[in-house]
Amino acid sequence: MFGYMIKRLIQMVIVLWAVSVLVFVMMSFTGDPTFMMVPLDATDEQIAQARRILGLDESHLVQYWRFLSNIAQGDFGRSFVFRQPAMTLILERLPATLEIVFLAMVMALLVAIPLGVYAGANPKKPASRAVMAGSLIGISLPGFWLGMVLIFVVAVKLQWLPSSGRGPTTEWLGMRVSFTSWEGFRHLILPAITLSVGTLAILMRIIRAEMVEVMKQDYIKFARAKGAPAKVILFKHGLKNALIPLVTVFGLMLGDLIAFATLTETIFAWPGIGKLLVDSIYRGDRPVIVVYLMFVALMFVVVNFIVDVCYALIDPRIKIK
Amino acid sequence: MVSSQPIPATRARSRMQRFFASEFFHNYKRNLSAVLGSLIVLGFLVMVTIGPLIVSQNPYDVSQLDLMAAFKPPAWLAGGSSEYWLGTDGQGRDVLASIVYGSRISLIIGLVAMGGACLLGTTLGLIAGFYGGRLDAVIMRIADIQLSFPSVLTALFLMSAFGTGLDKVLIALISVGWVVYARTVRGSTLRETQKEYVQAARVSGLPNRKIILRHVLPNVLTPLIVVATIQVGTFVLIEASLSFLGVGVPVTQPSLGLLIKNGFDVLFSGLWWVSIFPGLFIMLLVFGINLLGDFLRDELNPRLK
Amino acid sequence: MSNNEQHSKPLLRVQELRTWFYTFGGLVKAVDGVSFDLAPGEIMGLVGESGGGKSMIGFSIMGLIDPPGRIEGGRIEFNGKNIAGLSEDEMRVIRGKEIAMIFQDPMTALNPLYTIGNQIEETLALHTALSARERRAKAIEMLHKVGIPQPEQRLSHYPHQFSGGMRQRVVIAIAMIAKPRLLIADEPTTALDVTIQAQLLRLMRQQVVENGTSMILITHDLAAVSQMADTIVVLYCGRIVEKGPAEDIIARPRHPYTRGLIDSIPHETAENDGPKQRLSQIPGNVPDIRKLPPGCAFAPRCSRASERCRMQDPVLMEHNAIAMGSGKLRPHAVACHHPLAVSP
Numbered sequence: 001m002f003g004y005m006i007k008r009l010i011q012m013v014i015v016l017w018a019v020s021v022l023v024f025v026m027m028s029f030t031g032d033p034t035f036m037m038v039p040l041d042a043t044d045e046q047i048a049q050a051r052r053i054l055g056l057d058e059s060h061l062v063q064y065w066r067f068l069s070n071i072a073q074g075d076f077g078r079s080f081v082f083r084q085p086a087m088t089l090i091l092e093r094l095p096a097t098l099e100i101v102f103l104a105m106v107m108a109l110l111v112a113i114p115l116g117v118y119a120g121a122n123p124k125k126p127a128s129r130a131v132m133a134g135s136l137i138g139i140s141l142p143g144f145w146l147g148m149v150l151i152f153v154v155a156v157k158l159q160w161l162p163s164s165g166r167g168p169t170t171e172w173l174g175m176r177v178s179f180t181s182w183e184g185f186r187h188l189i190l191p192a193i194t195l196s197v198g199t200l201a202i203l204m205r206i207i208r209a210e211m212v213e214v215m216k217q218d219y220i221k222f223a224r225a226k227g228a229p230a231k232v233i234l235f236k237h238g239l240k241n242a243l244i245p246l247v248t249v250f251g252l253m254l255g256d257l258i259a260f261a262t263l264t265e266t267i268f269a270w271p272g273i274g275k276l277l278v279d280s281i282y283r284g285d286r287p288v289i290v291v292y293l294m295f296v297a298l299m300f301v302v303v304n305f306i307v308d309v310c311y312a313l314i315d316p317r318i319k320i321k
Numbered sequence: 322m323v324s325s326q327p328i329p330a331t332r333a334r335s336r337m338q339r340f341f342a343s344e345f346f347h348n349y350k351r352n353l354s355a356v357l358g359s360l361i362v363l364g365f366l367v368m369v370t371i372g373p374l375i376v377s378q379n380p381y382d383v384s385q386l387d388l389m390a391a392f393k394p395p396a397w398l399a400g401g402s403s404e405y406w407l408g409t410d411g412q413g414r415d416v417l418a419s420i421v422y423g424s425r426i427s428l429i430i431g432l433v434a435m436g437g438a439c440l441l442g443t444t445l446g447l448i449a450g451f452y453g454g455r456l457d458a459v460i461m462r463i464a465d466i467q468l469s470f471p472s473v474l475t476a477l478f479l480m481s482a483f484g485t486g487l488d489k490v491l492i493a494l495i496s497v498g499w500v501v502y503a504r505t506v507r508g509s510t511l512r513e514t515q516k517e518y519v520q521a522a523r524v525s526g527l528p529n530r531k532i533i534l535r536h537v538l539p540n541v542l543t544p545l546i547v548v549a550t551i552q553v554g555t556f557v558l559i560e561a562s563l564s565f566l567g568v569g570v571p572v573t574q575p576s577l578g579l580l581i582k583n584g585f586d587v588l589f590s591g592l593w594w595v596s597i598f599p600g601l602f603i604m605l606l607v608f609g610i611n612l613l614g615d616f617l618r619d620e621l622n623p624r625l626k
Numbered sequence: 627m628s629n630n631e632q633h634s635k636p637l638l639r640v641q642e643l644r645t646w647f648y649t650f651g652g653l654v655k656a657v658d659g660v661s662f663d664l665a666p667g668e669i670m671g672l673v674g675e676s677g678g679g680k681s682m683i684g685f686s687i688m689g690l691i692d693p694p695g696r697i698e699g700g701r702i703e704f705n706g707k708n709i710a711g712l713s714e715d716e717m718r719v720i721r722g723k724e725i726a727m728i729f730q731d732p733m734t735a736l737n738p739l740y741t742i743g744n745q746i747e748e749t750l751a752l753h754t755a756l757s758a759r760e761r762r763a764k765a766i767e768m769l770h771k772v773g774i775p776q777p778e779q780r781l782s783h784y785p786h787q788f789s790g791g792m793r794q795r796v797v798i799a800i801a802m803i804a805k806p807r808l809l810i811a812d813e814p815t816t817a818l819d820v821t822i823q824a825q826l827l828r829l830m831r832q833q834v835v836e837n838g839t840s841m842i843l844i845t846h847d848l849a850a851v852s853q854m855a856d857t858i859v860v861l862y863c864g865r866i867v868e869k870g871p872a873e874d875i876i877a878r879p880r881h882p883y884t885r886g887l888i889d890s891i892p893h894e895t896a897e898n899d900g901p902k903q904r905l906s907q908i909p910g911n912v913p914d915i916r917k918l919p920p921g922c923a924f925a926p927r928c929s930r931a932s933e934r935c936r937m938q939d940p941v942l943m944e945h946n947a948i949a950m951g952s953g954k955l956r957p958h959a960v961a962c963h964h965p966l967a968v969s970p
Contacts, residue, residue, distance in 0.1 A: 018466055026482040124693075133354075136615070140554065140608035142561050145581055145600030152593045163589070218734035225688055225729075226749050226800065227722030230714070240739050251469070259471035263562055267585070278566055281481040289481060300469050316784040317738055344650070 008308070012301045019297040020071065023290050024064050076294070077287030081280070086291040090273055095175035096166060097272030100264065101257045103179070103188060104196035108253075112203035113239075119204070120211020120242065121234050131204065138201025144263040147194035151267070154190060162187050164269040191268040195260055199253055206249060210242035217241075240314075247311050251304040258296060345620055355616035361609025369428055372421035377404060380414040380422060381573070387413040392587075395594050408594040411587060416594060419580055420602050426576040427603070430487070431556040434494035439549055441495060442502025447533055447541075449503065450510025461507065464500045472497040476559055480568040490569050494556050501548050509541035547618045554610035561603055577603045635706070636663040637840050638687070638808060643700035643710070645679075645686045652916035656682040656695065658864040664840050666807070669831070671851030671872065672844045673887065674861035675912050680844045681730075683861075684810040686710070687842075688727055689717040704808070723753040726801035728830075730813040732793035736785040742769075742796050743781030746803060753804050768799040772829060791822040795829065802833050809834060809841045815850065827854060849891045852876045860884045863915055863923040866942055870958030880945070880960040882928050883908070922963070930964045938963070 042050075051057050055066060070077065076087045119128035155163030167187035169176040178184030214220065215238060223237045262274035269275070273292060280288040340346055349355050378385040390413040394401045401408065407416040449457040467475065476493040483489040513519060514537065522532045561578025563569035565585075570576045575583070577599045584596025645657035656679040664670050672680050685691050687702055689712060702710040709720060721727075729735040736745060746765040750756055756764065762781070769777035772795040785793055794814065801809060811830060815823035831854050834841045845851055851858055852872060859869040860881065868881040879885045886908035910927040913919070922940050925931040942961040 015466055015469070026478065136611050137604065137608055140558075140611050141604040142558055142565075142578070142581070142600060144562065144565055145596075145603065148581070148585060148588055148596055148600070152588055152591075152597070156589060156591060218729055218731060219737040221690060222727075222729055222735040222797075222800075223737070223748075224690060225721055225727040227718045227720070227752050228748065229718055229752075232748075232752075236740075237737050241737070244739075252471075255469070255471040255474075259474040259477075260562075262474070262477065263565065266566060277477075281477070281566075281568060289478070293478060296474070297470070304469065315739065317786045 008305050012305065015301055016294070016297055020068060020294065021064075023293050024067055027286055027290060028060060028063075071294070076291045079280075079285050079288050081283050081285045081288075086287040087295075089276060089288060090291055090295055093271055093273045093276050095177055096270060097258070097261050097265070097274055098175075099177055099179060100188060100191045100195055100270065100272065101254070101261055103192035104199065104257055105253070107192060107196040108200035108203055112200050112207060113243075116204045116207025117211055117234065117239055117242070120208040121215055121238065123208075123212055128208075132208065135201040135204040135208075138197050139205070141197075143194055143198045143260055144267050146197055147190070147264055147267045150190050150194060161190055163190070164267075166271055191264050191270050194267070195257060195264045198260060199257055202256075203246070203249075203253070206246065207242060210245050211238060214238050214241045244311070244315050247307060247314060251300060251307045254303055255300055258299070348620060349616070352616055354612045358609045358612025358614075358616065361605060362613060365424060365428060365606050365609070368421060369425035373425070376415065376418040376421050378415055378418050380419045389413065392592055392595075394592075407598045410583065410595045416580075416598050419575065420577065420599055423575055423577040423580050423599060424602060424606065426487075426570060426574055427557050427560060427578070428553075428606070430490055430494070430560050430570075430576065431553040434491050434498060434556045434560075435549055435553045437491065437495040438498030438552065439502050439545065442499035443506050443538075443541075443545065445499065446503040446506025447510055447537065450507040451514060451529065451533055451537065457507070460503065464503055467497070467500050472555075473559055473562055476563060477566065477568065480563055485568055485571050487570055487574055490560055490563060493563070494559060497559070498552055498556065501552070502545060505544050505548060506541050509544065510537055513537050513540050543621055547614055547621055550610060550617055551614035554607040554614070557603060557607055557610075636703075637666045637668075637705060638664040639701070639703040640664075640683070640687070641701045641703070643683065643686060643702060644698040645682050645691055645695060646698045647695040649694055649916075654915050655864050655918075656915070657686060659700070660861070660864070660866055661700075662859055662866070662869060664808070664842065666840055667835075667838050668857065669834065669841045669843060669855045671848075671855035671858045672842055672861060673846065673848055673851055673858060675846055679864040679915075680846075680861055681812050682864075684727065684812050684842065684844050687808075687810060688721060688725060689714075690727075719753075722749050722806070723804050724806055725808045725810065726804070726806040728794075728797055728801050728809065728811040728814045731817045732790055732797050733817065735797050736793060738785055741782050741784055742788070746781075746796070746800050749800055749804050764803060765799075768803045769796070771833070772796070772799045772802075774799075790818050791826065794818060794822075794826055798826070798830060798833065802837065802839075805837050806839060809839050810844065811841060812844045813846070814843075816845070816847070823850070848876075848887045852891075860887070863913065863918060865923065866959075866961065867924065868958075868960045868962075869942075874958050878958075880958070880965040881924075881962045882930050882964075882966065883924050885966060922961075932964065934963050 039046075048057075055063060058066075074087075076085065078084060079086050079089055082089060115131050119131040122128050151163045154160050165187060167178055167184040168181050169178050169184060170180045171177075172180055178188050220233060220237055223233050228237070258274070261272060262278055264270065265272045265275035266278050273295075276288065277292045279285075280292070373379070380386070390402070390405065390409050391411050393405050393409040393413075395408045395416075396403050396406045398408075405415045405417070407420070409415055410419070445460050449460040475497045479493040479496055480489060483492065519532060519536050522536055527535075557577075560569055560576060561581065564576050564578035565582045567582065570579055572579065580599035581596045581603075584592070584594075584599065588596055640663075641661045643657050643660045644655065647654040647656055658679075660679075660683060662670070672683060674680050682691070682695070686697055687704075687709075689709065691697060697710050700710065701708045704720070704724065709717070712720075736742065743762070743765055746768060747758075747761040750761045750764060754761075765781060766777045769780060774780055774792060774795055780788075785796075788796065798814075809830075814830065815826050818826065827850055830841070830843075833839070843851060843854060848858075855872045857870065858872045858875045860867050860875070860883065862883050868875065868879065868884045875884060876888060879888055890907055908927055913923065913926065919926060919936065921934075921936040921938055922928070922931070925935040928935065940961045940963050942959045944957045944959045
């Protein structure tokens with residue numbers, strides 16, 4: 001177990017290093033950030049000075065080395081726009097994103113598991129077909145567009161829920177969160193629904209497919225031959241087997257949620273890291289983009305590691321070596 | 322217990338007749354969603370090819386626009402005009418006409434990017450699977466790392482580096498899309514090269530290029546049909562997301578996603594049709610593609626049947 | 627085995643059972659008009675090549691026929707009560723408690739995610755009011771009976787930690803723990819090593835005899851049946867072609883198909899190194915059951931087939947046979963227009 005952990009840790013570092021190279025290379029292609037720093041009427045002299053300050057006059061290799069050693073020292077650069085450490089900006093906005101991502105994930109699981117199990121166990125029933133058709137629509141629609149429909153119907157027409165912004169927040173475990181107050185929670189509902197639909201639909205299809213496969217297995221028939229009632233067969237023998245592959249897609253699901261949070265946050269003017277990324281792309285705020293990517297990469301790597309460990313805990317056949 | 326064999330082709334004379342007598346076609350006819358899916362896709366193909374000849378205006382020819390007709394609601398609502406079925410936007414553009422032109426851009430991007438990704442991914446997959454070794458390791462590690470990132474995020478990041486443009490959207494989509502082909506093809510290539518006929522061809526001194534093209538490639542293509550079909554839909558959605566965020570196609574070539582973005586600004590004033598209808602068409606298109614893809618998966622991949 | 631007397635009421639009486647499957651390729655009459663009786667404590671061998679509908683008889687009795695298949699007609703009387711067409715809830719009480727089943731592949735019959743203790747005790751939890759402690763004690767006892775060493779420790783192990791033979795022992799333990807009155811064993815040893823097969827058959831026989839359980843042993847292995855069964859039913863394309871006392875069928879087969887099956891058993895002509903007898907094979911394959919020819923289904927593969935065989939379906943006719951040992955008259959029936967002569 002310990003050896004496995006070390007091996008995984010080394011793998012994680014390698015992945016992060018690869019991401020840092022990619023990020024750096026890509027960023028070198030992007031427009032020259034010098035022009036973000038200097039006034040519009042700057043002289044050549046001023047521009048050259050700015051380039052020196054930014055270190056852009058040196059070779060790419062030197063620049064990369066500085067980039068890497070700065071990261072190693074915890075210095076991720078400062079935002080051109082906010083004049084603040086980019087990492088601080090990310091960490092400030094992280095709770096807002098985590099909040100909708102978490103709520104979306106919970107909603108997706110709560111809906112997808114029962115419906116997926118039902119549709120998988122009774123593939124021929126009309127209700128199952130309806131579930132499948134619904135999930136196909138769910139993966140076919142642009143999530144941000146659904147958010148707009150919700151804004152128009154629920155917020156603009158019916159005026160049931162607020163259409164944008166985060167609402168009041170309170171301090172909770174050192175983070176500013178919305179779900180603790182009713183008004184804050186009301187702001188949370190529409191973004192979370194919007195974000196969850198795509199994931200929900202995919203989950204439902206995965207669970208259903210797994211369930212169909214599991215229900216064909218001999219051990220299901222054997223359980224029936226033992227005289228086990230439908231409930232036991234479905235939930236004891238079926239569901240657990242069907243859920244194992246779900247653990248493996250958890251990392252991917254989380255990734256998708258974080259990715260699509262950029263769109264959801266943009267529509268609902270939700271002040272999370274996704275909106276920060278999109279705004280930074282508009283403004284050419286290079287350090288923030290870099291930190292966002294490094295941060296998200298780190299998050300995925302850690303989550304995938306946790307997922308692998310969980311997988312081994314749930315499935316007795318997997319032994320960590 | 323009983324293997325389902327294809328029904329006997331009753332004296333099929335031509336390839337066409339054989340197709341119509343096949344189990345594939347039999348299943349297709351009985352599968353309502355497959356028929357529906359292909360009708361939707363066909364409808365879109367017809368719309369983007371002959372649609373521009375039918376709609377009343379070219380929404381990008383400023384001389385045809387009438388500012389007096391701005392923000393007209395759909396024809397069936399009060400204040401609507403039968404001239405503009407789905408209403409108009411702030412510049413008097415017919416929403417339906419914009420959708421016809423926008424669908425064309427969305428669909429072209431989806432198809433071309435799919436073609437590019439398929440070509441690149443298949444080539445890399447064949448190389449990785451056939452030659453193995455270090456080349457294989459490098460290609461597959463890149464694929465692994467890329468797969469751990471959601472494609473939308475990767476594409477968004479690439480676009481932020483490239484800047485907007487049709488060609489750049491294509492490059493971004495191809496860069497995120499090749500991985501699935503590479504993985505699938507590599508897997509089937511590994512299996513295929515184990516088989517005796519490939520071994521025999523190798524022993525007989527046939528050049529590798531010929532072995533790959535003549536013996537391996539035809540046998541690894543079937544699973545790609547499903548991947549490619551569904552990917553067109555995925556690409557349409559990713560492109561719409563990029564354009565919605567303003568880093569996709571330029572405003573002069575608005576895809577369906579950009580139409581939604583343009584309509585978003587006026588949504589809060591209650592002018593919903595400008596953005597909702599383009600989204601509806603995206604949904605319909607991708608839904609049709611997915612229906613078709615589902616059917617093909619069931620038919621071509623018997624393991625999942 | 628000797629307690630099957632002529633007058634004893636059968637535990638199981640299957641009459642004109644028809645189980646059909648409606649598939650894309652056509653109607654599959656997997657079981658087509660099968661009748662037999664099974665006395666309490668009797669061991670019956672159900673023999674035939676694969677695809678002959680043997681397993682479907684077992685699943686029909688268990689009420690485990692799933693669409694596109696269905697029991698089209700006939701009766702399955704268990705203990706005097708027709709159980710064909712009972713609801714799932716009514717069948718559930720019978721399954722596992724009255725009638726248990728053993729599957730072919732022990733590798734897939736056990737749920738990989740639960741300990742074998744859990745899976746053995748599940749049967750008891752479903753059908754008895756025993757406490758957890760009592761269930762555990764019973765499970766240990768049962769594992770011990772089926773020859774699994776260190777049963778206490780093994781209870782907490784998962785199926786993948788057992789070999790194939792050991793897993794099948796666990797499956798037998800699960801099937802027998804509620805002391806069912808009928809055990810249906812569907813090719814219980816086919817997936818296992820030849821060396822383990824005999825051991826397991828012996829174990830099953832011992833378990834069945836000990837509990838007075840009747841057993842239907844479904845197999846394509848006539849050799850296994852000849853050592854275990856009291857009676858043998860030979861099935862071909864969903865129909866019975868021959869049935870009768872085991873010794874009689876083995877010694878004096880009347881149907882050419884049965885003869886063929888017997889001839890393809892490797893004879894253990896014991897320690898002599900003499901020239902090995904060449905095994906004969908039945909020519910041809912089992913025909914496509916969806917497109918059976920008119921007349922006798924075996925005719926295309928039969929050397930004795932006449933024009934009549936290709937036109938007219940033979941019916942199962944009884945001949946009286948003398949069971950060895952007991953000297954009692956017991957029916958030996960065959961469905962053939964040209965049955966083999968009884969050799970002296």
